[in-house]
Amino acid sequence: MFVGDDWAEDHHDIELMDGSGRRLAKARLPEGVAGMARLHAMIGDQLGQTLADEVEVVVGIETDRGPWVAALVAAGYTVLAVNPLQAARFRDRLGVSGAKSDAADAHMLADMVRTHGHELRPVAGDSARAEAIKVVARTHKTLIWERTRHTQRLRHALRDYFPAALAAFDDLDAADTLELLDKAPTPGQAARLTIAQISAALKRARRRNITPKAAAIQTALRAEHLGQPEIVAAAYAASSRALIAVIATLNAQITALQGQVESHFGQHPAAEIIVSQPGLGPVLGARVLAEFGDDPHRYSSAKARKNYAGTSPVTRASGRKKVTLARFVHNDRLIDALLTQAFAALNTSPGARAYYDRQRARGANHNAALRQLANRLVGILHGCLKTHTPYDEMTAWSYQTGTVAA
Structure with a gap:
């Protein structure tokens, strides 16, 4: 029926x-x-x-x-x-x-x-533990995306009325930046900040080299810049303070939820295998597990997992014309996690670095080479999960040197 x-x-x-x-x-x-x-x-x-x-x-x-x-x-x-x-x-x-x-x-x-x-694909039979990880991992990532959106809105507002703040602060969502901007949201108020006030904010944010940083911030805030009339600047300041309050709240909730992500992920049986992969830690590993699921029968092969991940290419062939393109229909959360893993693996895995360099030598740009590396890492992860074996650098990349791991 x-x-x-x-x-x-x-x-x-x-x-x-x-x-x-x-x-x-x-x-x-x-x-x-x-x-x-x-x-x-x-x-x-x-x-x-x-x-x-x-x-x-x-x-x-x-x-x-x-x-x-x-x-x-x-x-x-x-x-x-x-x-x-x-x-x-x-x-x-x-x-x-x-x-x-x-x-x-x-x-x-x-x-x-x-x-x-x-x-058609049946609904995966994921465990309740995997579903719990998906809930907290997705919410955690959503809050990070929301923080980025509100930070960009704050940046645009500052550019319109307070460009000195953009020169003074590198990270607009950092705790010390938010504290100082909330205390002095207009160019006039910021120019009156003392070294002691700036240093105290940097100290509460656990910054290093406080003295030179405080002096550099004060100098940038007191530099001459084009501005807005006082009444317009005051209106921008009220808007900026509202954005600052939202970003500060998001920072607190992201930190709190990260603990939940790590706690739920650490209880999963596959956690040890996943974090053994290059470029994957507890948070990024939780996102990968959440989006792939843990149904052992969901992916019949490494190719099936790659296709679902969206890292494998799509071939279009008609007559004498044949092109290979990237997949643009995919799980955005999963592809974001996998590309982040591939980028991090460049500094932690010699095999991944050599694979990436070889793609670049063949003429691939950075994004294409990174996507191909992510595709390779998905295949390695599939093999490790299927055999219940932690990642091993020699086994994963032995084909590159022609050696076979013992």
């Missing part, structure tokens, strides 16, 4: 379909326990006296997380997570009028899993 589930925040449009494509039933169900109970009843009514073990129920839905999906998996249904882009393309095959409705989408999803279910 095939089930199309077009979900919304408060309801689900459901259609049941048999193997021949005949509609068996359809309904709009509420979100939550009541809706799930009605779905089970709908399926039970269609099965009748048939033993449940003799029938596979395949559900197509455009998400892979949430309590509803977890309940479907717990009920023993095969849940296929359909990418919304795939669903849109399949919808175009069924009609060119552009008409769309929730009920029609439920029908489309049921038909899609009936005819193309073998090409």
Whole structure:
């Protein structure tokens, strides 16, 4: 039996379909326990006296997380997570009028899993521990991205009315910078800061070489720059103080949540293998584990893991023309973590450094070479997880020198 589930925040449009494509039933169900109970009843009514073990129920839905999906998996249904882009393309095959409705989408999803279910990825059977890591790791990264956005907004504001601050401070999200800007948000107030006040802020932020740094900051703040009228500068200062307060709060929450990420990740059985990889520590390793998941059957090969990661290239061939391109449809969080790992591995792994240098010698630019290194590291990680073996430098890169690890 095939089930199309077009979900919304408060309801689900459901259609049941048999193997021949005949509609068996359809309904709009509420979100939550009541809706799930009605779905089970709908399926039970269609099965009748048939033993449940003799029938596979395949559900197509455009998400892979949430309590509803977890309940479907717990009920023993095969849940296929359909990418919304795939669903849109399949919808175009069924009609060119552009008409769309929730009920029609439920029908489309049921038909899609009936005819193309073998090409869709089932929802991974990740452990509860891996799901917990995903929750804290994603929130931690989201807060970092939010801090970056607010820091950029602060930078743009300072550039418009207080360019001396950009010359004085290197890191706008640093604790000492935020303290001094909050205390003196206008050029006039900043010019009156004393060495003692600046030094105290640097000391609380645990900076080194406080005396020369304090003198350099004071000199930069007192230098002449183009500015704004006093009333405009005051308005900018009020806006900047609001941004400073948000960034300071984000800093505190990022630090607190980092402890949660490290704590949850440290309890996972695969943590030791993951942190043994070059360029991966507890936080970055947690992000990689969170996005890959820990279902041992999810990736049939290293190539499958690379394809999911988005590090493997895409080949387009037509006639005599053949080009190899980077994948631009991928998990943004995962590719961000893997490229960060590859960059860090350049300083910790001689094999990774040699591989990167070889790609550059072949004419690849930095981004392309880094992506190829990340692709190679994903393959190494897959082998280590599959064999439950920590990373070994000689084994991982022995092919580069023609040697084989003992």
